[in-house]
Amino acid sequence: MAVTPAAVRDAATTLFAEKGYHGTALSEVAAHLGIRTPSLYNHMRSKQELLAEIVLDTSQQVWAEFGAAVDGRADVVDRLREAARVYALRHATHRREALIVNRDVASLAEPVLSQVLDLRRRHERAVRALIAEGVAQGRLAAEDPRTASFGLLEMCVSVARWFSPDGALSAQDVAEQYSDFALRVAGLRDPD
């Protein structure tokens, strides 16, 4: 199989997720592809750029998926449920990227670090606003929308740490269960 920039990035994604950014040597990425370390530089600029691409792309996709999830839904509980569902689903289906984002974000250089933190902040605030709106409408009973948004988002993130595609539950099953969990955390009295 031909080595391409995408193949290098995929190998790096697997290894960074397994051993961490600093715990992975480029020689290991090269060995995973069956080439020598210097040959990697035909397909990438640096180890740092590899990390930056993986983390920034993932963070942008999370934000885009949130927008698509809430767009066109009138009911605030439906919007929150769908936002939690796609977030949990992503963490079951893109486990490697999720582990890297949450483990190695501090190893990013500027300006990418700020971009990623900004996207994450926007996402959290948007979810917090949904919870606050639900409370204002009397649909949710969260006493502190900020703590609830942290709790429910990070719970969805953690799916990446235990989910296995070989288990009894599909990614969709888990995402459904977690969207129920999320609504309960936000204080929905009678989930479904």
Add this chain to the structure above:
Amino acid sequence: MAVTPAAVRDAATTLFAEKGYHGTALSEVAAHLGIRTPSLYNHMRSKQELLAEIVLDTSQQVWAEFGAAVDGRADVVDRLREAARVYALRHATHRREALIVNRDVASLAEPVLSQVLDLRRRHERAVRALIAEGVAQGRLAAEDPRTASFGLLEMCVSVARWFSPDGALSAQDVAEQYSDFALRVAGLRDPD
């Protein structure tokens, strides 16, 4: 201030939490203490042993705290609430250790790695058993105790990622809120 084994470990805990195990050089640990790298070896055996001690001690304390939390409580919902409360509280008050355990456990060598994974597995299964017992008694409505135990425990773990002692909420406040979240995830219909 005299450099002691405890001081070396504390400096390593701060730096490992900040930059990761592989991202931290022993020269940084030494600089943090105002000494040269070789002098560290008067107070420790190796970088790996430093990590092993931090992670194993923390994991053993988690298991001991769980035992103390459920011991002597008759009501299964009370036991689950208290187990979640002490777990969340620990992740607010021992943030550095929690971040290291969850980020660098894969960098551990045997036999400590197996010991830590075993302690973690016992904790999860004990929580899962509490949920199952609550369901059997009709007190909880979790449809899948395993998924619920993962969700609720990992939610508590994530406190270490956002909590700040300088914020408006105390560690105790957050632990109280999270123990409510945990019971809701487990399907308690009318949390307090």
Add this chain to the structure above:
DNA sequence: CCTACCGATCGGTAGG
């Protein structure tokens, strides 16, 4: 895609 090689830095030891 390779070999050959660079300076820097790593964890750790010798010896005092």
Add this chain to the structure above:
DNA sequence: CCTACCGATCGGTAGG
């Protein structure tokens, strides 16, 4: 507690 130093490995470059 230090200086001096070890072999190994790191990310990356030269040059083909």
